[in-house]
Amino acid sequence: MSEDPIRLATIGRIFRRRARLLVVVAVAGALVGYGASLLFPPRYTTSASILLTGQWEERELLTQAEVAASSAVVDRAAAALDWSGVSGGELRDRVRAEAADGNIIKISGTADSPERAQRLSDQVARQFVSFAARIAGETTDSEEAAAPETLREKVVQTNRRISDLAAAADPGRTVESVQARTELEKLRTALHEAMKKLDEADPAANKAGMVVMGPAARPTGEAPPTRTHLIAGGALSFLLLTVIGHLVAARASRRPRTEQDIAAALGSTLLGTVDVPGERPAHRPQGRDPRAWTRRLLGVDTRWDIPAPPRPSGDEADRQLRHRRVWARLKAQLPAPQRLLLVIPEGDEIARRAAGQLVAEAGGDPARTSSSGGAPTPQVVEVPVSRPLVPDRDTESGALVVLSLGSWTAEELAGIAEACADAGHEVVGTVVACAVRTRTPRTGGPSPRPVTAVGDHARGGAR
Structure with missing residues (x-):
């Protein structure tokens, strides 16, 4: 990893x-x-605002918001709307109530049309006000409405009677009269405090009621x-x-990403890194595999996680110089100027072009044209990475593995090295090929011709 x-x-x-x-x-x-x-059909949402007059604490507002969205209110709204196929349980999922600033409860209704959303919000708001009024005791029952007032009249009469008794008592002449007046005053004070608590407990005393602040606005757009x-x-x-x-x-990914890691996976030394033009080849394999065609169409036939070159590559002469230096290091490492096996993974187009450039450099090596024959003759072999198979050793002086950067796993590289060892070839080195961007020539002359890909049938020299 x-x-x-x-x-x-x-x-x-x-x-x-x-x-x-x-x-x-x-x-x-x-x-x-x-x-x-x-x-999912479109949904429309609108809100109706209810003003709670009087003084309300925050927890009381939250309680009223919970009551507004409760089943007791929504079921009454569903019965009043009488929509076919819509029950109170379904409407509960479409109604939401929240406490806003300024003693305001906002009731939001969601429906499949703007008209229904407006009717739902207005109906729930009306049912909530009616339900809250009934809970607070604001009903049309005359006896229940007159009960608090009757109690107040009784208290007033009792206070007058206490005053009469206090005046009738001998004011301060005896101990008994003083004690009686004191007890009467205590009774008056207790009655006054009881009526004060009764007034505070009466919702109609400190909360005048709830007011619907107009009908809900008809929504003009869909709800998200x-x-x-x-x-x-x-x-x-x-x-x-x-x-x-x-x-x-x-x-x-278990693919080696550096040249040293690739050489270590092959158990050989790194001879160098060469550049090849990064453009796609003009001629692709004419396979009829639909998966390969789809991969090429989507652009996933090349790896993305290989770091891009920091700058464009030089011209053709610079790239040939890098190949020539790699070839010089290879000649210095070979024991005798015999044939050399260039092993490239099957399907590695970048390695194929790099091998073709190395074959071209070997063909133009002055040592090969001399009578001494002091340069090896390369032979390109393309092996599949799934089941690598390398030809048996004949007169080859070793195997040179050419492959692109970041395209193969360590297990696949180890399989290529084992295939070379099974065939009797010693891996004398590794060459890593990188695709780079090429500079666009500014002159009007022809651009350098690209190196032709080399396959199993192409040989750098005779056997």
């Missing part, structure tokens, strides 16, 4: 190298969001999530999941 930190440059590389795939995934997510919008929200959310979610999937796959 890779331990490299995830940087913004990595995410930017995903968007650059997987642009077509991300566009297709985003379109698929948008289609899924559109399909979801067809399954709208169709646009679902389409955008589907596209964004699919896009994020794809990017996260790329990052997780990169973290779990």
Whole structure:
């Protein structure tokens, strides 16, 4: 598993190298969001405001909001609306009440049309006011309404009687009269405090009532999530999941990412890194595999997690110089100027082009044209990585493995090295090929011809 930190440059590389795939995934997510919008009909929401006059504490307002959205109120609203196929339990999921600033309760209703949403909010508001008035004792029952007033009249009469008794008592002449006047005053004080508590406990004394602040406004737009929200959310979610999937796959990848790690997996020395033009080859294999065609169409037939070159490669002469230096190091390492086996993984187009350039350098080596024959003759062999098989050793002086950076796992590279060892070939070195950007020539002359890919049938020299 890779331990490299995830940087913004990595995410930017995903968007650059997987642009077509991300566009297709985003379109698929948008289609899924559109399909979801067809399954869920549009909803409309509006609110009705109720003013609670008097002084209310915050916890009391919260209690009133809970009462407004309770089944006792919503069921009455459902019975008054009498909508076919809509029960009180279903309406409870569409009604929401909350306490706002200024002793205001906002009741929101959601329905499948603006008219129904308006009627639902207004009806729940009316039923809530009626229900709260009945709870607070504000009913039309004359006896219940007159009971508090009758009690107050009795208290007033009792106070007058106490005053008469206090005046009739001998004021301060005897101890008994003083005690009687004191007891009467205590009784008057107790009655006054009892009436004060009764007034405070009466909701009609400190809370005049509830007022509906006009009808609810008819909604002009759909309640979220709208169709646009679902389409955008589907596209964004699919896009994020794809990017996260790329990052997780990169973290779990076991492909060596550096030249030294690749050479260590092959058990050989690194001879150098060569550059090949990064453009796609003009002629692709004419396979009829639909999966391969789909991968090419989506742009996933090339790896994205290989770091991009920091600057464009030089011209053709600079690239040939790098190949020539690698070839010089290889000649210095070989024991005798015999044939050399160039092993490349099957399907590695970058390694194929690099091997072709090495074969071209070997063909133009002056040591090969001399009578001494002091340069090896390369022979290119392309082996499958799933079941690698290398020809048996004949007169070859070793095997040179040429492969691209970050394309193969350590197990696949070890399999190639074992195949070379089974065939009797010693891996004399490793060459890593990197695809780089090429500079656009500013002159009007012809651009240098690209190196032709080399396969099993192409040989650098005779046997």
